[in-house]
Amino acid sequence: MNTNDSAATRYTTLTSDCVHELEIKRSRFITYLYRVETEAAAREHIAALRKSHFDARHHCSAFILGPDRMAQRSNDDGEPSGTAGIPMLDALAKREIADGSVLSDVLAVVVRYFGGIKLGAGGLVRAYSEAVSSALDQAQLHLRQRMRIHTFAASHADAARYENELRAAGYQIEPTAWHADAAIVQVGIPDTPEAADQLRTHIATLTSGAGELAAANTQWVDLI
Structure with missing residues (x-):
């Protein structure tokens, strides 16, 4: 689609x-x-x-x-x-x-x-x-929402913790991509500038400024 x-x-x-x-x-x-x-x-x-x-x-x-x-x-x-x-x-x-x-x-x-x-x-x-x-x-019904996927790189040791903290803060977490040198954490947010700014601030605080947020594709996400 x-x-x-x-x-x-x-x-x-x-x-x-x-x-x-x-x-x-x-x-x-x-x-x-x-x-x-x-x-x-x-x-x-x-x-x-x-x-x-x-x-x-x-x-x-x-x-x-x-x-x-x-x-x-x-x-x-x-x-x-x-x-x-x-x-x-x-x-x-x-x-x-x-x-x-x-x-x-x-x-x-x-x-x-x-x-x-x-x-x-x-x-x-x-x-x-x-x-x-x-x-x-x-x-049983659930909502599907079009979201902009944002990514940032994290160490293997920190990725799971970042996922949990972002999920607890209400963010939609998509499957993390695990590479040899780093984990790429994927976060879905509404496709608006305001939501992106809020996430950028949250990531900067969470990673002590180390996480560089990048906007990826939009996709439909099941909110279950």
Whole structure:
């Protein structure tokens, strides 16, 4: 994912996949939620569920991709038009997140086993919407934020201590690169001049002026 193509700075996604089942008028609605970043990955999950639930009547789906949520797709898979995929997509798109961010990089697939009682168009809309919303209630979510990675060199003996102290101060620590002569500590901060100045001051104090901070690339970081 190219961070330079996105105006968004944060969004929420799944921490892990989730499965949740509802029974409505004897029909079973089994919702699968997956974290995906491409349409190809979403379609692979849908195809796999068609195989594992080959005896189900419908495998309806909806997904939203990208920090700016530019890719949004839905599929009724044989249900009356507009009664499954669109309500599922609405449940994803309109999900309220406590911190005000939006939900993205999420695929929802609802596998329906027909129970013999017709729900009608309105009943189907409510059922598919509730199936996704109920699954999201059970899902673990976390924030992803676009961050500027900054680095500084430290001795092997000091690197772990610097990591711990920076982490305790609330900084996002990415994996340290260990080289023969030094360790390169990586710190993620919001991509603003103010955050960079604050980190520079903190590093100078922490290392008694020995740490020289360098700005590296921007990347999306999972804040878990």
